[in-house]
Amino acid sequence: MDYNTQKLLGIQDLDITFKEDWLIYRKDRRNRMAQIIEGSLEKRPSHCPSCGVAWESTKDVYAHGTTPKKRVIQLTEINNQPTYLELTIRRSKCRHCSVVSANHLPNYFVKRRKSISVKLHLKILMELKNPTNCKKVASICKTGYQIVYQTSLQIAHYINDLDSRPLPRVLAIDEFKATRDCEGAMAFIAMNWESGQIHTILEDRRSHKLLEFFNGYSYEERCKVEFVVMDMNAAYDSMVKKAFPKAQIVIDRFHIVQHLTNAFKMIRIQEMNKLNRHSGEEAKKYRRLKRFWRLSQKDYSCLSSESKYYPLFDRYISAQDIALELANYSPVLKETWEFYQLLLGYFKDRNADYFFDLIRESRSSEFLPQNFRNKLAFLLKKEESIRLALSVPYNNGLVEGTNNKIKLLKRSAFGYRKHEHLFARIYWMQADTVYSV
Structure with a gap:
């Protein structure tokens, strides 16, 4: 395989050698006809991962066969067919500590203990930004449902670990119907009107729960909110006056x-x-x-x-x-x-x-x-x-549009069981950039 073909497939600079007949066709474990790219990773590591001794010659290290199983990594689809990279990996044994080790592919190509490439992982994340279910994403990316589902769970863990965002100058608030495991009948959503990003989603819209959340911010931080855009809900009216001392209420x-x-x-x-x-x-x-x-x-x-x-x-x-x-x-x-x-x-x-x-x-x-x-x-x-x-340009169209996307997401997925998974997908759909999680 020449360098341009490797570049087209996204597998250049990986120190992989390919034989002359490197492409074969056979059914994968999901009984689909797939394209298999066969290669071998023979370059040994520069040092022992156990004792750290540099491997300079055969006095330090010697070949010790190959790994018992070939490593299979799924790549992005080619010609509307699933494509796999199947590697035979050489092993080396250190003469100093007698530890057998194998070389690893770089993290920019595939993460440790993952069966899909980073590019395919990012493609799944891109598809999860649309209001569609995991089975549909798995069908589009020509991969398994469990892989997509586990990726969506990683999004939930990532969202939960995010630090709380500072309060915006213009806050737009509303409610939407979430899942049965929520404490309240309706969930609460607040968005930054100027940036168009979600500020927070809470599983309960009752006033005492909202006050408990917003009072977690300092008084100086809450004073930065100048406008709160909302509907004519009387409960929100009293909550806003208590939580944001200097905010003016704008009725949509x-x-x-x-x-x-x-x-x-x-x-x-x-x-x-x-x-x-x-x-x-x-x-x-x-x-x-x-x-x-x-x-x-x-x-x-x-x-x-x-x-x-x-x-x-x-x-x-x-x-x-x-x-x-x-x-x-x-x-x-x-x-x-x-x-x-x-x-x-x-x-x-x-x-x-x-x-x-x-x-x-x-x-x-x-x-x-x-x-x-x-x-x-x-x-x-x-x-x-x-x-x-009537005097300012602010309205609740941004929140109402997000609520419509939430309805589409719930309908396409036939509902959600846990509100954490639903909220994570909502955050992810509104994210302005896509990055690996």
Whole structure:
């Protein structure tokens, strides 16, 4: 085998000699047709690993046969087939201490007592960054499931040994459903908004557990947190005020719009259920409200003005006209929809003064339903955090995206038994670099 071929295979500079017919094909222990590269490692070590005497001539050392078994190392696949390096290793016996030893391959090629090369190990780690299960990774890398599973366990041990990270300036927090062995019903996740990296994952989201964790940091460290991005969870609100003395709470803008949307949806369903759904003109109105509910909840300015034929209306009509017609089916629905569209417009323009002035005016309105006004009045309790959300660029999109990846990971793996393994995979998927563990 020439040097360029060795370089292509990634086995150059290993002091391995190859015979003329160095490539053979046979089935491996998993009954797959594999490519076997045969070679021998004959170069003896420079000194005795036992007594440390330098081996300079045959007066110090002599050949002592080969190892009882050939060493088989799996390489990365070639031509979509598993590839192995099968080595016959020469042994040497020290004349000074009578210890028999064999030469070893360098650690940059294969780690001690490992059956896969470092390159294949890194490829497995790269595949584990995707939200997929270990069996799928083993199929992609043409290796065994146990090898991939043991690599994932090494990730868990590595993550547990990491030092705690300093608190970031902008902290984004949320919760997600983890595993059954967690103490709480939901797990807690906190991320560094500026770097996009996970700061911590805890198996319990209850306030006293979160305070116990964050109080482990010094007071000076906790004062470095300037903004905490979160949803409208009241428990998180009180916890943040106790744990981070100088932090300002930023309510995620998506959750504010969701709160407005749910308030209007409640009124739409109430008015829709008052209609006779079985016969007559009211039945048509009911079907239209049920079929095109998304159009009535969207921002009117974002709807299309292009007319299309809709069988339920039996005419050509645009999305904007559909939203207007649905609102006119009830006086209460029309008043609520117009008020809801005004709120969405002010929020989209980030006009906090008009937004909250309109909510305050709604408290004395005689036309808006009481439950709708109560929903809007709740936003006044979060006015400071909502005003801040409209003036700063921070949001919880990063955490929500990570939560979606966690759901994909759990679904692909058909669930996890231990939260340590799940948390380690989450940390690893969000890591910015890949390195050997």
